Amino acid sequence: MAAETTTASAAQANGADGDHNLLVVKDLKKYFVSTKGVLKKTTNTVKAVDGVNFTLREGETLGLVGESGCGKTTTSRLIMRGYDPTGGEIRFKDSNLGWVDIPKLNSRQMHQVRQNVQMIFQDPYSSLNPRMTLLQIVG
Numbered sequence: 001m002a003a004e005t006t007t008a009s010a011a012q013a014n015g016a017d018g019d020h021n022l023l024v025v026k027d028l029k030k031y032f033v034s035t036k037g038v039l040k041k042t043t044n045t046v047k048a049v050d051g052v053n054f055t056l057r058e059g060e061t062l063g064l065v066g067e068s069g070c071g072k073t074t075t076s077r078l079i080m081r082g083y084d085p086t087g088g089e090i091r092f093k094d095s096n097l098g099w100v101d102i103p104k105l106n107s108r109q110m111h112q113v114r115q116n117v118q119m120i121f122q123d124p125y126s127s128l129n130p131r132m133t134l135l136q137i138v139g
Contacts, residue, residue, distance in 0.1 A: 080103070
């Protein structure tokens with residue numbers, strides 16, 4: 001993934017940084033495999049997300065920023081369980097369930113988690129002013 005991420009320290013990733021962490025993503029991977037023919041021979045593997053790490057703490061806002069096709073949406077869909085990850089960990093501190101491993105949740109538990117987590121896609125046409133530099137927009 002081309003977008004930059006913040007690497008969680010070992011203490012944060014293990015929840016040892018108190019109870020201030022809400023979401024811990026560790027070495028997240030998603031590979032899409034193309035197959036062909038009756039025998040489903042692998043023709044191509046696309047590494048959409050490869051080794052993403054970050055920790056989101058209480059009171060923080062996380063924005064995934066990067067060029068088109070770098071894996072921002074795929075990362076979000078992995079967290080929301082729209083896709084199952086190829087590898088890595090996604091842990092979330094739910095207000096009712098406590099710490100959960102998102103890829104291992106059943107559909108009822110995932111429905112409950114989705115009440116507390118959401119993706120918000122930004123419309124670049126309404127938010128980016130072509131008269132401003134990227135530095136001014138991000139600032």
